[in-house]
Amino acid sequence: MDHDDRVIYFVKKSLxxxxxxxxxxxxxxxxxxxxxxxxxxxxxxxxxxxxxxGLVQADLRSLHRCRDQAIGDAN
Structure with a gap:
């Protein structure tokens, strides 16, 4: 990981x-x-x-779907 992380704000889906x-x-x-x-x-x-x-399951399919969302968050 780079130390050049960008800050992204979001409302947490759980406490x-x-x-x-x-x-x-x-x-x-x-x-x-x-x-x-x-x-x-x-x-x-x-x-x-x-x-x-709000990811509930950490299976590979769910992670790939979330990956697409996370990439969108970064843009």
Missing amino acids: TFRREFINPFANEGDPPAIDNMRPEIRKELIDYCHYAH
């Missing part, structure tokens, strides 16, 4: 005390493939998708 989430697709360049993400980055994606987009 949490956590205030910052990482959208792995917010950086410029080609978006990383979900299958090639390190486990800690994939966990950040799951958390981001859960709180930003």
Whole structure:
């Protein structure tokens, strides 16, 4: 991950005390493939998708759908 993350604000879909989430697709360049993400980055994606987009299941199909939404958030 670059340290050049952009800040994206959103209304959380569920309650949490956590205030910052990482959208792995917010950086410029080609978006990383979900299958090639390190486990800690994939966990950040799951958390981001859960709180930003209401992701319930963390299966690969749901993550790909959320990936498309997350890329749209970054633009």
